[in-house]
Amino acid sequence: AGVPIEYEGELNLPGGRRYFHSNLIPMRDAAGRIHRIVGACMDMTEQKFAEATLRRSLDEIAHLNRVAALGELTASMAHELNQPLAAILSNAQAASRFLASESPDLAQIRECLTDIVADDKRAGDVIRGLRRLLKKGESQPSSIDLNDVVSDAIRLVRNDILLRNTSITFEPFSGLPLVRGDRIQLYQVALNLIMNSLDATAERPPSDRWVSVRTTESEGGGVQLIVEDSGKGVPESDLARVFEPFFSTNGAIFHCVLPVAQQAAAASANEP
Known part of the structure:
Protein backbone atom coordinates (compact mmCIF):
# COMPACT_ATOMS: atom_id res chain seq x y z
CA ALA A 1 0.00 0.00 0.00
CA MET A 44 13.86 -5.74 22.21
CA THR A 45 14.78 -8.99 23.95
CA GLU A 46 16.12 -7.51 27.17
CA GLN A 47 13.19 -5.10 27.39
CA LYS A 48 10.70 -7.96 26.89
CA PHE A 49 12.35 -9.99 29.64
CA ALA A 50 12.37 -6.96 31.96
CA GLU A 51 8.68 -6.30 31.26
CA ALA A 52 7.81 -9.94 31.99
CA THR A 53 9.75 -9.80 35.27
CA LEU A 54 8.01 -6.57 36.22
CA ARG A 55 4.57 -8.06 35.48
CA ARG A 56 5.33 -11.07 37.66
CA SER A 57 6.55 -8.82 40.47
CA LEU A 58 3.46 -6.62 40.28
CA ASP A 59 1.19 -9.68 40.24
CA GLU A 60 2.97 -10.98 43.34
CA ILE A 61 2.62 -7.63 45.12
CA ALA A 62 -1.05 -7.49 44.17
CA HIS A 63 -1.60 -11.00 45.53
CA LEU A 64 0.20 -10.22 48.80
CA ASN A 65 -1.85 -7.05 49.08
CA ARG A 66 -5.07 -9.04 48.74
CA VAL A 67 -3.93 -11.55 51.37
CA ALA A 68 -3.01 -8.69 53.73
CA ALA A 69 -6.43 -7.13 53.15
CA LEU A 70 -8.02 -10.37 54.34
CA GLY A 71 -6.17 -9.99 57.63
CA GLU A 72 -8.04 -6.76 58.27
CA LEU A 73 -11.34 -8.39 57.33
CA THR A 74 -11.03 -11.55 59.44
CA ALA A 75 -13.62 -10.55 62.06
CA SER A 76 -15.98 -9.22 59.42
CA MET A 77 -15.66 -12.38 57.30
CA ALA A 78 -16.28 -14.64 60.30
CA HIS A 79 -19.46 -12.71 61.07
CA GLU A 80 -20.57 -12.72 57.43
CA LEU A 81 -20.21 -16.52 57.31
CA ASN A 82 -21.58 -17.24 60.79
CA GLN A 83 -24.86 -15.45 60.11
CA PRO A 84 -26.02 -17.52 57.09
CA LEU A 85 -24.59 -20.76 58.56
CA ALA A 86 -26.47 -20.21 61.82
CA ALA A 87 -29.64 -19.42 59.86
CA ILE A 88 -29.22 -22.61 57.79
CA LEU A 89 -28.87 -24.69 60.97
CA SER A 90 -31.89 -23.03 62.56
CA ASN A 91 -34.10 -23.57 59.50
CA ALA A 92 -32.92 -27.16 59.09
CA GLN A 93 -33.80 -27.90 62.74
CA ALA A 94 -37.19 -26.24 62.29
CA ALA A 95 -37.89 -28.28 59.16
CA SER A 96 -36.95 -31.47 61.05
CA ARG A 97 -39.43 -30.62 63.80
CA PHE A 98 -42.19 -29.93 61.27
CA LEU A 99 -41.49 -33.26 59.54
CA ALA A 100 -41.64 -35.11 62.88
CA SER A 101 -45.19 -33.94 63.56
CA GLU A 102 -48.16 -36.16 62.76
CA SER A 103 -49.46 -33.70 60.14
CA PRO A 104 -46.43 -31.87 58.66
CA ASP A 105 -47.15 -28.33 57.49
CA LEU A 106 -45.73 -28.44 53.98
CA ALA A 107 -45.97 -24.66 53.58
CA GLN A 108 -43.77 -24.08 56.64
CA ILE A 109 -41.32 -26.75 55.51
CA ARG A 110 -41.17 -25.17 52.06
CA GLU A 111 -40.49 -21.77 53.66
CA CYS A 112 -37.63 -23.25 55.72
CA LEU A 113 -36.08 -24.82 52.63
CA THR A 114 -36.41 -21.56 50.69
CA ASP A 115 -34.60 -19.72 53.49
CA ILE A 116 -31.88 -22.39 53.54
CA VAL A 117 -31.27 -21.94 49.82
CA ALA A 118 -31.10 -18.14 50.19
CA ASP A 119 -28.65 -18.35 53.11
CA ASP A 120 -26.54 -20.90 51.25
CA LYS A 121 -26.25 -18.48 48.33
CA ARG A 122 -25.31 -15.69 50.74
CA ALA A 123 -22.53 -17.80 52.28
CA GLY A 124 -21.42 -18.77 48.78
CA ASP A 125 -21.12 -15.10 47.83
CA VAL A 126 -18.80 -14.52 50.79
CA ILE A 127 -16.64 -17.53 49.92
CA ARG A 128 -16.44 -16.51 46.26
CA GLY A 129 -15.32 -13.06 47.38
CA LEU A 130 -12.56 -14.63 49.46
CA ARG A 131 -11.50 -16.83 46.55
CA ARG A 132 -11.25 -13.79 44.29
CA LEU A 133 -8.92 -12.13 46.78
CA LEU A 134 -6.75 -15.21 47.25
CA LYS A 135 -6.58 -16.24 43.60
CA LYS A 136 -3.08 -16.04 42.22
CA GLY A 137 -2.08 -16.01 38.57
CA GLU A 138 -1.70 -13.95 35.45
CA SER A 139 -4.25 -11.35 34.45
CA GLN A 140 -7.25 -12.64 32.51
CA PRO A 141 -8.87 -9.75 30.63
CA SER A 142 -12.60 -9.88 29.95
CA SER A 143 -15.56 -7.53 29.50
CA ILE A 144 -16.55 -6.26 32.95
CA ASP A 145 -19.47 -4.34 34.45
CA LEU A 146 -17.72 -2.02 36.91
CA ASN A 147 -20.97 -1.50 38.84
CA ASP A 148 -21.12 -5.24 39.59
CA VAL A 149 -17.48 -5.28 40.70
CA VAL A 150 -18.00 -2.36 43.09
CA SER A 151 -21.23 -3.88 44.45
CA ASP A 152 -19.39 -7.13 45.20
CA ALA A 153 -16.60 -5.23 46.98
CA ILE A 154 -19.07 -3.29 49.14
CA ARG A 155 -20.95 -6.49 49.95
CA LEU A 156 -17.73 -8.13 51.15
CA VAL A 157 -16.95 -5.34 53.64
CA ARG A 158 -20.56 -4.64 54.63
CA ASN A 159 -20.17 -5.95 58.17
CA ASP A 160 -16.81 -4.20 58.58
CA ILE A 161 -18.54 -0.94 57.66
CA LEU A 162 -21.11 -1.52 60.42
CA LEU A 163 -18.41 -2.38 62.97
CA ARG A 164 -16.67 0.91 62.18
CA ASN A 165 -19.90 2.92 62.61
CA THR A 166 -19.47 4.34 59.13
CA SER A 167 -22.15 5.12 56.56
CA ILE A 168 -21.55 4.31 52.91
CA THR A 169 -23.47 5.27 49.79
CA PHE A 170 -23.07 3.82 46.31
CA GLU A 171 -24.38 5.61 43.23
CA PRO A 172 -23.95 3.35 40.19
CA PHE A 173 -24.12 5.16 36.87
CA SER A 174 -27.03 3.84 34.82
CA GLY A 175 -26.00 2.50 31.43
CA LEU A 176 -22.31 2.37 32.31
CA PRO A 177 -20.40 0.82 29.38
CA LEU A 178 -18.51 -2.41 29.90
CA VAL A 179 -14.76 -2.13 30.36
CA ARG A 180 -12.03 -4.51 29.27
CA GLY A 181 -9.74 -5.64 32.06
CA ASP A 182 -8.95 -8.20 34.74
CA ARG A 183 -11.89 -8.60 37.13
CA ILE A 184 -9.74 -9.65 40.09
CA GLN A 185 -7.49 -6.60 39.74
CA LEU A 186 -10.41 -4.19 39.44
CA TYR A 187 -12.18 -5.92 42.35
CA GLN A 188 -9.04 -5.45 44.44
CA VAL A 189 -8.79 -1.80 43.43
CA ALA A 190 -12.41 -1.11 44.45
CA LEU A 191 -12.04 -3.06 47.70
CA ASN A 192 -8.81 -1.37 48.76
CA LEU A 193 -9.99 2.12 47.88
CA ILE A 194 -13.05 1.55 50.05
CA MET A 195 -10.95 0.13 52.89
CA ASN A 196 -8.56 3.07 52.62
CA SER A 197 -11.51 5.42 53.00
CA LEU A 198 -12.74 3.47 56.02
CA ASP A 199 -9.28 3.84 57.58
CA ALA A 200 -9.23 7.55 56.73
CA THR A 201 -12.51 8.20 58.56
CA ALA A 202 -11.54 6.28 61.71
CA GLU A 203 -10.41 9.44 63.54
CA ARG A 204 -13.66 11.26 62.82
CA PRO A 205 -16.62 11.23 65.25
CA PRO A 206 -19.03 8.36 64.46
CA SER A 207 -21.65 10.87 63.33
CA ASP A 208 -19.25 12.22 60.69
CA ARG A 209 -17.87 8.99 59.24
CA TRP A 210 -19.02 8.55 55.69
CA VAL A 211 -17.78 7.07 52.43
CA SER A 212 -19.25 7.92 49.05
CA VAL A 213 -18.71 5.60 46.08
CA ARG A 214 -19.96 6.32 42.59
CA THR A 215 -19.28 5.37 39.01
CA THR A 216 -19.62 7.55 35.96
CA GLU A 217 -18.84 7.57 32.27
CA SER A 218 -15.83 9.51 31.06
CA GLU A 219 -14.97 10.93 27.68
CA GLY A 220 -14.08 8.45 24.96
CA GLY A 221 -16.33 5.69 26.30
CA GLY A 222 -14.28 5.07 29.44
CA VAL A 223 -15.51 4.76 33.00
CA GLN A 224 -14.53 6.31 36.33
CA LEU A 225 -14.70 5.01 39.88
CA ILE A 226 -14.84 7.86 42.40
CA VAL A 227 -14.38 7.18 46.12
CA GLU A 228 -14.68 10.09 48.57
CA ASP A 229 -14.73 10.15 52.35
CA SER A 230 -14.87 12.45 55.37
CA GLY A 231 -11.22 11.85 56.29
CA LYS A 232 -8.67 14.63 56.55
CA GLY A 233 -7.24 13.91 53.09
CA VAL A 234 -3.66 13.71 51.85
CA PRO A 235 -1.38 16.63 52.76
CA GLU A 236 -0.37 18.65 49.72
CA SER A 237 3.29 17.92 50.47
CA ASP A 238 2.61 14.17 50.03
CA LEU A 239 0.57 14.30 46.82
CA ALA A 240 3.61 13.62 44.65
CA ARG A 241 4.24 10.37 46.54
CA VAL A 242 0.79 8.77 46.54
CA PHE A 243 1.67 6.42 43.67
CA GLU A 244 4.81 5.14 45.40
CA PRO A 245 4.55 1.51 46.58
CA PHE A 246 4.14 1.17 50.37
CA PHE A 247 3.60 4.90 50.88
CA SER A 248 0.94 5.54 53.52
CA THR A 249 -0.27 8.47 55.59
CA ASN A 250 -1.87 6.33 58.30
CA GLY A 251 0.93 3.90 59.18
CA ALA A 252 -0.57 0.94 57.32
CA ILE A 253 2.35 -0.65 55.51
CA PHE A 254 0.51 -3.22 53.42
CA HIS A 255 -1.47 -0.88 51.21
CA CYS A 256 -0.11 -0.60 47.67
CA VAL A 257 -3.53 0.61 46.62
CA LEU A 258 -2.74 3.42 44.23
CA PRO A 259 0.22 1.74 42.49
CA VAL A 260 -1.89 -1.39 41.95
CA ALA A 261 -4.85 0.75 40.86
CA GLN A 262 -2.60 2.57 38.43
CA GLN A 263 -1.35 -0.74 37.02
CA ALA A 264 -4.87 -2.16 36.65
CA ALA A 265 -6.20 1.01 35.03
CA ALA A 266 -3.28 1.11 32.60
CA ALA A 267 -3.77 -2.56 31.73
CA SER A 268 -7.50 -2.01 31.15
CA ALA A 269 -6.83 1.04 28.98
CA ASN A 270 -4.44 -0.97 26.82
CA GLU A 271 -6.80 -3.89 26.28
CA PRO A 272 -8.35 -4.04 22.78
Whole structure:
Protein backbone atom coordinates (compact mmCIF):
# COMPACT_ATOMS: atom_id res chain seq x y z
CA ALA A 1 0.00 0.00 0.00
CA GLY A 2 3.03 2.23 0.12
CA VAL A 3 2.61 3.25 3.76
CA PRO A 4 5.13 2.88 6.61
CA ILE A 5 4.90 -0.41 8.49
CA GLU A 6 5.71 -0.93 12.17
CA TYR A 7 5.59 -4.35 13.78
CA GLU A 8 7.07 -6.61 16.44
CA GLY A 9 8.24 -10.17 15.93
CA GLU A 10 10.46 -12.90 17.25
CA LEU A 11 13.18 -15.18 15.88
CA ASN A 12 14.45 -18.54 17.11
CA LEU A 13 18.23 -18.24 16.82
CA PRO A 14 20.99 -20.66 17.91
CA GLY A 15 21.53 -18.53 21.02
CA GLY A 16 17.85 -18.55 21.94
CA ARG A 17 14.70 -16.62 21.09
CA ARG A 18 15.11 -12.94 20.29
CA TYR A 19 12.40 -10.27 20.10
CA PHE A 20 12.61 -7.32 17.76
CA HIS A 21 10.76 -4.17 16.75
CA SER A 22 10.90 -3.15 13.08
CA ASN A 23 10.04 -0.04 11.09
CA LEU A 24 9.80 -0.19 7.29
CA ILE A 25 9.42 2.97 5.21
CA PRO A 26 8.84 2.84 1.41
CA MET A 27 10.90 5.32 -0.61
CA ARG A 28 9.49 6.75 -3.86
CA ASP A 29 11.20 8.09 -6.96
CA ALA A 30 10.34 11.28 -8.81
CA ALA A 31 7.42 9.51 -10.52
CA GLY A 32 5.97 8.41 -7.20
CA ARG A 33 6.91 4.77 -7.65
CA ILE A 34 8.34 2.79 -4.75
CA HIS A 35 11.90 1.92 -5.68
CA ARG A 36 13.29 0.82 -2.34
CA ILE A 37 12.41 0.27 1.29
CA VAL A 38 14.38 1.63 4.20
CA GLY A 39 14.07 -0.24 7.45
CA ALA A 40 15.35 -0.28 10.99
CA CYS A 41 15.26 -3.20 13.39
CA MET A 42 15.79 -2.92 17.15
CA ASP A 43 16.52 -5.85 19.46
CA MET A 44 13.86 -5.74 22.21
CA THR A 45 14.78 -8.99 23.95
CA GLU A 46 16.12 -7.51 27.17
CA GLN A 47 13.19 -5.10 27.39
CA LYS A 48 10.70 -7.96 26.89
CA PHE A 49 12.35 -9.99 29.64
CA ALA A 50 12.37 -6.96 31.96
CA GLU A 51 8.68 -6.30 31.26
CA ALA A 52 7.81 -9.94 31.99
CA THR A 53 9.75 -9.80 35.27
CA LEU A 54 8.01 -6.57 36.22
CA ARG A 55 4.57 -8.06 35.48
CA ARG A 56 5.33 -11.07 37.66
CA SER A 57 6.55 -8.82 40.47
CA LEU A 58 3.46 -6.62 40.28
CA ASP A 59 1.19 -9.68 40.24
CA GLU A 60 2.97 -10.98 43.34
CA ILE A 61 2.62 -7.63 45.12
CA ALA A 62 -1.05 -7.49 44.17
CA HIS A 63 -1.60 -11.00 45.53
CA LEU A 64 0.20 -10.22 48.80
CA ASN A 65 -1.85 -7.05 49.08
CA ARG A 66 -5.07 -9.04 48.74
CA VAL A 67 -3.93 -11.55 51.37
CA ALA A 68 -3.01 -8.69 53.73
CA ALA A 69 -6.43 -7.13 53.15
CA LEU A 70 -8.02 -10.37 54.34
CA GLY A 71 -6.17 -9.99 57.63
CA GLU A 72 -8.04 -6.76 58.27
CA LEU A 73 -11.34 -8.39 57.33
CA THR A 74 -11.03 -11.55 59.44
CA ALA A 75 -13.62 -10.55 62.06
CA SER A 76 -15.98 -9.22 59.42
CA MET A 77 -15.66 -12.38 57.30
CA ALA A 78 -16.28 -14.64 60.30
CA HIS A 79 -19.46 -12.71 61.07
CA GLU A 80 -20.57 -12.72 57.43
CA LEU A 81 -20.21 -16.52 57.31
CA ASN A 82 -21.58 -17.24 60.79
CA GLN A 83 -24.86 -15.45 60.11
CA PRO A 84 -26.02 -17.52 57.09
CA LEU A 85 -24.59 -20.76 58.56
CA ALA A 86 -26.47 -20.21 61.82
CA ALA A 87 -29.64 -19.42 59.86
CA ILE A 88 -29.22 -22.61 57.79
CA LEU A 89 -28.87 -24.69 60.97
CA SER A 90 -31.89 -23.03 62.56
CA ASN A 91 -34.10 -23.57 59.50
CA ALA A 92 -32.92 -27.16 59.09
CA GLN A 93 -33.80 -27.90 62.74
CA ALA A 94 -37.19 -26.24 62.29
CA ALA A 95 -37.89 -28.28 59.16
CA SER A 96 -36.95 -31.47 61.05
CA ARG A 97 -39.43 -30.62 63.80
CA PHE A 98 -42.19 -29.93 61.27
CA LEU A 99 -41.49 -33.26 59.54
CA ALA A 100 -41.64 -35.11 62.88
CA SER A 101 -45.19 -33.94 63.56
CA GLU A 102 -48.16 -36.16 62.76
CA SER A 103 -49.46 -33.70 60.14
CA PRO A 104 -46.43 -31.87 58.66
CA ASP A 105 -47.15 -28.33 57.49
CA LEU A 106 -45.73 -28.44 53.98
CA ALA A 107 -45.97 -24.66 53.58
CA GLN A 108 -43.77 -24.08 56.64
CA ILE A 109 -41.32 -26.75 55.51
CA ARG A 110 -41.17 -25.17 52.06
CA GLU A 111 -40.49 -21.77 53.66
CA CYS A 112 -37.63 -23.25 55.72
CA LEU A 113 -36.08 -24.82 52.63
CA THR A 114 -36.41 -21.56 50.69
CA ASP A 115 -34.60 -19.72 53.49
CA ILE A 116 -31.88 -22.39 53.54
CA VAL A 117 -31.27 -21.94 49.82
CA ALA A 118 -31.10 -18.14 50.19
CA ASP A 119 -28.65 -18.35 53.11
CA ASP A 120 -26.54 -20.90 51.25
CA LYS A 121 -26.25 -18.48 48.33
CA ARG A 122 -25.31 -15.69 50.74
CA ALA A 123 -22.53 -17.80 52.28
CA GLY A 124 -21.42 -18.77 48.78
CA ASP A 125 -21.12 -15.10 47.83
CA VAL A 126 -18.80 -14.52 50.79
CA ILE A 127 -16.64 -17.53 49.92
CA ARG A 128 -16.44 -16.51 46.26
CA GLY A 129 -15.32 -13.06 47.38
CA LEU A 130 -12.56 -14.63 49.46
CA ARG A 131 -11.50 -16.83 46.55
CA ARG A 132 -11.25 -13.79 44.29
CA LEU A 133 -8.92 -12.13 46.78
CA LEU A 134 -6.75 -15.21 47.25
CA LYS A 135 -6.58 -16.24 43.60
CA LYS A 136 -3.08 -16.04 42.22
CA GLY A 137 -2.08 -16.01 38.57
CA GLU A 138 -1.70 -13.95 35.45
CA SER A 139 -4.25 -11.35 34.45
CA GLN A 140 -7.25 -12.64 32.51
CA PRO A 141 -8.87 -9.75 30.63
CA SER A 142 -12.60 -9.88 29.95
CA SER A 143 -15.56 -7.53 29.50
CA ILE A 144 -16.55 -6.26 32.95
CA ASP A 145 -19.47 -4.34 34.45
CA LEU A 146 -17.72 -2.02 36.91
CA ASN A 147 -20.97 -1.50 38.84
CA ASP A 148 -21.12 -5.24 39.59
CA VAL A 149 -17.48 -5.28 40.70
CA VAL A 150 -18.00 -2.36 43.09
CA SER A 151 -21.23 -3.88 44.45
CA ASP A 152 -19.39 -7.13 45.20
CA ALA A 153 -16.60 -5.23 46.98
CA ILE A 154 -19.07 -3.29 49.14
CA ARG A 155 -20.95 -6.49 49.95
CA LEU A 156 -17.73 -8.13 51.15
CA VAL A 157 -16.95 -5.34 53.64
CA ARG A 158 -20.56 -4.64 54.63
CA ASN A 159 -20.17 -5.95 58.17
CA ASP A 160 -16.81 -4.20 58.58
CA ILE A 161 -18.54 -0.94 57.66
CA LEU A 162 -21.11 -1.52 60.42
CA LEU A 163 -18.41 -2.38 62.97
CA ARG A 164 -16.67 0.91 62.18
CA ASN A 165 -19.90 2.92 62.61
CA THR A 166 -19.47 4.34 59.13
CA SER A 167 -22.15 5.12 56.56
CA ILE A 168 -21.55 4.31 52.91
CA THR A 169 -23.47 5.27 49.79
CA PHE A 170 -23.07 3.82 46.31
CA GLU A 171 -24.38 5.61 43.23
CA PRO A 172 -23.95 3.35 40.19
CA PHE A 173 -24.12 5.16 36.87
CA SER A 174 -27.03 3.84 34.82
CA GLY A 175 -26.00 2.50 31.43
CA LEU A 176 -22.31 2.37 32.31
CA PRO A 177 -20.40 0.82 29.38
CA LEU A 178 -18.51 -2.41 29.90
CA VAL A 179 -14.76 -2.13 30.36
CA ARG A 180 -12.03 -4.51 29.27
CA GLY A 181 -9.74 -5.64 32.06
CA ASP A 182 -8.95 -8.20 34.74
CA ARG A 183 -11.89 -8.60 37.13
CA ILE A 184 -9.74 -9.65 40.09
CA GLN A 185 -7.49 -6.60 39.74
CA LEU A 186 -10.41 -4.19 39.44
CA TYR A 187 -12.18 -5.92 42.35
CA GLN A 188 -9.04 -5.45 44.44
CA VAL A 189 -8.79 -1.80 43.43
CA ALA A 190 -12.41 -1.11 44.45
CA LEU A 191 -12.04 -3.06 47.70
CA ASN A 192 -8.81 -1.37 48.76
CA LEU A 193 -9.99 2.12 47.88
CA ILE A 194 -13.05 1.55 50.05
CA MET A 195 -10.95 0.13 52.89
CA ASN A 196 -8.56 3.07 52.62
CA SER A 197 -11.51 5.42 53.00
CA LEU A 198 -12.74 3.47 56.02
CA ASP A 199 -9.28 3.84 57.58
CA ALA A 200 -9.23 7.55 56.73
CA THR A 201 -12.51 8.20 58.56
CA ALA A 202 -11.54 6.28 61.71
CA GLU A 203 -10.41 9.44 63.54
CA ARG A 204 -13.66 11.26 62.82
CA PRO A 205 -16.62 11.23 65.25
CA PRO A 206 -19.03 8.36 64.46
CA SER A 207 -21.65 10.87 63.33
CA ASP A 208 -19.25 12.22 60.69
CA ARG A 209 -17.87 8.99 59.24
CA TRP A 210 -19.02 8.55 55.69
CA VAL A 211 -17.78 7.07 52.43
CA SER A 212 -19.25 7.92 49.05
CA VAL A 213 -18.71 5.60 46.08
CA ARG A 214 -19.96 6.32 42.59
CA THR A 215 -19.28 5.37 39.01
CA THR A 216 -19.62 7.55 35.96
CA GLU A 217 -18.84 7.57 32.27
CA SER A 218 -15.83 9.51 31.06
CA GLU A 219 -14.97 10.93 27.68
CA GLY A 220 -14.08 8.45 24.96
CA GLY A 221 -16.33 5.69 26.30
CA GLY A 222 -14.28 5.07 29.44
CA VAL A 223 -15.51 4.76 33.00
CA GLN A 224 -14.53 6.31 36.33
CA LEU A 225 -14.70 5.01 39.88
CA ILE A 226 -14.84 7.86 42.40
CA VAL A 227 -14.38 7.18 46.12
CA GLU A 228 -14.68 10.09 48.57
CA ASP A 229 -14.73 10.15 52.35
CA SER A 230 -14.87 12.45 55.37
CA GLY A 231 -11.22 11.85 56.29
CA LYS A 232 -8.67 14.63 56.55
CA GLY A 233 -7.24 13.91 53.09
CA VAL A 234 -3.66 13.71 51.85
CA PRO A 235 -1.38 16.63 52.76
CA GLU A 236 -0.37 18.65 49.72
CA SER A 237 3.29 17.92 50.47
CA ASP A 238 2.61 14.17 50.03
CA LEU A 239 0.57 14.30 46.82
CA ALA A 240 3.61 13.62 44.65
CA ARG A 241 4.24 10.37 46.54
CA VAL A 242 0.79 8.77 46.54
CA PHE A 243 1.67 6.42 43.67
CA GLU A 244 4.81 5.14 45.40
CA PRO A 245 4.55 1.51 46.58
CA PHE A 246 4.14 1.17 50.37
CA PHE A 247 3.60 4.90 50.88
CA SER A 248 0.94 5.54 53.52
CA THR A 249 -0.27 8.47 55.59
CA ASN A 250 -1.87 6.33 58.30
CA GLY A 251 0.93 3.90 59.18
CA ALA A 252 -0.57 0.94 57.32
CA ILE A 253 2.35 -0.65 55.51
CA PHE A 254 0.51 -3.22 53.42
CA HIS A 255 -1.47 -0.88 51.21
CA CYS A 256 -0.11 -0.60 47.67
CA VAL A 257 -3.53 0.61 46.62
CA LEU A 258 -2.74 3.42 44.23
CA PRO A 259 0.22 1.74 42.49
CA VAL A 260 -1.89 -1.39 41.95
CA ALA A 261 -4.85 0.75 40.86
CA GLN A 262 -2.60 2.57 38.43
CA GLN A 263 -1.35 -0.74 37.02
CA ALA A 264 -4.87 -2.16 36.65
CA ALA A 265 -6.20 1.01 35.03
CA ALA A 266 -3.28 1.11 32.60
CA ALA A 267 -3.77 -2.56 31.73
CA SER A 268 -7.50 -2.01 31.15
CA ALA A 269 -6.83 1.04 28.98
CA ASN A 270 -4.44 -0.97 26.82
CA GLU A 271 -6.80 -3.89 26.28
CA PRO A 272 -8.35 -4.04 22.78
